[in-house]
Amino acid sequence: MYCTKCGKQLPDDAAFCDACGARFAPEPSEPELQFDPPKTKAEPKQPEVSNAFRKWVKEQGLFCLIAKAVAVTVMTFYLLVAIVHMISLAVAGYPGGTIFAQFFAELLQGLSYGVIIWLLSDAVLYLQNLLKIKKQELKNK
Ligand SMILES: [Zn+2]
Secondary structure, three states: EEOOOOEEOOOOOEEOOOOOOEEOOOOOOOOOOOOOOOOOOOHHHHHHHHHHHHHHHHHHOOOOHHHHHHHHHHHHHHHHHHHHHHHHHHHHOOOOOHHHHHHHHHHHHHHHHHHHHHHHHHHHHHHHHHHHHHHHHHOOO
16 A cells, blocks of 8 residues: 555555554444345235235136136146156157157147136126126116
């Protein structure tokens, strides 16, 4: 280091200049930085999502909820079957193209079954709501 007053070269850890007597403030060894602890808990978002989900479940009613559970189960089942088939075909030494085609055919089949069941349950839900509205209208007349 060099003295800030007279410019004499001094050892780096010098507390004062031996030529002009200037004092140097000791370097802060541990800067005490006080950070606010970051609030990682995303509390406002979580209930919002679960509330939306709960509302969705309530709207579905038992029948449509079961139908949707069946739809998801069917899709999951077909996915698992497709994976098992893919592995067994690979073990049997089938060419990659065949395995790939088979896997996607089964995956698409399961997906379309699942989507059809899901849409049917939505259609039922729609009709149920429509009937409710019609009944309410008849009552009011
Ligand atoms: Zn000096």
